[in-house]
Amino acid sequence: GAIDCTHIAIKGPKNCKEMYFNRKKAYSIVVQAVVDCNKKFIDITCGEPGSLHDYRVLRRSKLFEDAESHYEEMFPNSHFIIGDSTYPSNKWIVSPFKDYGNLNDAQRKFNEILSSTRMVVENEFGLLKGRFRRLLMFTEQTDLKMITNIVVSVCVLHNICISFDDLYDMNEQSTDTLFTTEDEGDESGIDEALDRRQNLFNYLIQNHII
Structure with missing residues (x-):
């Protein structure tokens, strides 16, 4: 699947209020989701404070714990999750090559393919908020557990x-632009032998896809 986070706007809570104040100067909780190719959510982590970056939300999630502890069981046959540059590439997450102006043509093409594939999760956040517009802003409800x-x-x-082909066609731009742009994940110390991105990159090269 593809992983990403979105923010749900809330009123400032009474307790630990500053933790929920995000980089866009609004109060929110974070929803981390993994979406599959059928446009379904297959993993959800919800309720982390809006001040947390996407990768920190992942590190605190059960998904991360399970993936690290039960890697072979969760990702058989070299399966993996794709993410944006917020996430460092490792043995079960594939993220784009960091672009510091020194990428070659194959690496840039790889990033384009990855980005276009990963768009499924961003699109689903837009569809979700379009269908259930309460998610755009919780103005009355202040109980974070209830939210x-x-x-x-x-x-x-x-x-x-989705299972019943009840699709919602949302033409409006996703409200996620209010809350996106997080710090990129730290890839220092990654063992390239366990880097699923490099394996995938090599596969695409060998099969003349990029």
Whole structure:
């Protein structure tokens, strides 16, 4: 699947208020999701404070714990998750090559393919918020546990709608632009032998795809 995070705007909570104040100077909680090729959510982490960066949300999630502890079981046959530059590339996440102006043509093409494939998760966030517009802003509800339960519930409802081909056509631009652009993940110390991105890159080269 493809992984990304989106923010759900909330009123500033009474407790630990500053933790929920994000980089766009608004209060929010974070939803981390993995979306598959059928446009369904296959993993959800919800409720982390809006001040946390995407990669830190991942590190605190059960997904990360399970992936590190049960890698072979979760990712058989060299399966992996794709993400944006927020995430460092490792044995189970493939992210773009960092572009410091020194990428070759094959690496740039690789990034283009990865980005176009990864768009499924961004599109699903837009569809989710278009279908369930309460997610655009919780103005009355202040119970964070209740808000989290509502968000997770609508993700389940979204999957049910997809299963019944009840698709929502949203032409509006995703509201995620209010909250995107996170610091990039740190790739220092990564063992290239365990770097799934390099394996995938080599495969695409060998098969003349890039």
